[in-house]
Amino acid sequence: MDDLKKNNNVTEDTNVTRLPLTSDYVFKRIFAREENNSMLKDFLEAILNIHINKVEVKNPELTPNMADEKLGILDLKLDIDNEKVVDVEMQVSNEHNIKERSSTYLSKLAAEQLKAKQNYKELKKIITINILKYNYLERNSYHSIARMKYEDTNPIEFVDMGYKKEEEEATNTFEMHFIELPKFKQKNPDCNTKLEQWLWLIDGSEEEKVEMSAKENEEIDKTVKELNKLSKDPEEVAKYEEREWSIMRYNVEMKTNRELGEKDGEARGREEGRREGRREGEKTTKEKIVKALKNMNLSIEQIAQAVELTEKEVEKILKVQEPYKKANKLFHPEPTIVDVNGTKVGGGHLGIMA
Secondary structure, three states, rough: OOHHHOOOOOOOOOOOOOOOOHHHHHHHHOOOOOHHHHHHHHHHHHHHHHHHHEEEOOOOOOOOOOOHHHOOOOOOEEEEEEOOOEEEEEOOOOOOHHHHHHHHHHHHHHHHHHHOOOOOOHHOOOEEEEEOOOOOOOOOEEEEEEEEEEOOHHHHHOOOOOOOOOEEEEEEEEEEEEEEEEHHHHHOOOOOOOOHHHHHHHHHOHHHHHHHHHHHHHHHHHHHHHHHHHOOOHHHHHHHHHHHHHHHHHHEEEEEEEHHHHHHHHHHHHHHHHHHHHHHHHHHHHHOOOOHHHHHOHHHHHHHHHHOHHHHHHHHHOOOOOOOOOOOOOOOOOOEEEOOEEEEEOOEEEOOOO
């Protein structure tokens, strides 16, 4: 609902506020329609910077229980020129997992192809396009493209094979696009490129930029008119509002669950800390008793029995203070006596040498 309040754009012949393309429902409602295929094609050409002959929407339907679905379910699955499989998703809420989510989608789309073809060489290029209403990546760009590339050669692993230029791309099968709308708005570009024009329409906050884009690009002009028509349809507005309320409830539930989880974690942490403190206290007390009994010249065996520890545990406590265990009387309380041809030395026996 916040998008509708912030969006001051109105249709050209009434005061009805234009529904925002940043809504995943509105986005799919516009671009999934077969009669709007030329708009979708132009939009994809702007992002992928390629020429497209044909684009087919594989999931044009809107689910009946749309309001109860999890966020992000209203994506567009596309086939471009029978060569590329593309998933376009409008991300309205930062769940702090977009990189993992996008890479998982790549794997899923690859697996779906292999089930049908069972031939790696026939695998179509797979692309995910993520349009984000929030900043996420630590990058100085509003449009970031990720592909699988080799890391620089480690000098100690270098082998001179005579290659003047090494391969950089590991595979061109997978590609991820991340468009961060707040960064785009912060840059505040003109409407010179097709991508800039489309992003000003999707952002929807600058009506002057939207009008300029519509004048420059016929497909954007058609999209604006479609949006205006959609925005005047009470049934479509109701579906948009239903979806937005669903998203709001979902976000509140997620936030509440996180807060409850954090409180539970803190409580468990405090209890574990208390238990650990008690264990440390008991350990420190026993160490003090062991050392006190040692000072009373008790044997290791006697100390172990007194404090209910093993002899090895007692030795471990005392070894820091008592080095030279083989010569230390604590460990060997009986004196050492040596018999030399019937003459005893040590243990109170006096020996005189001439």
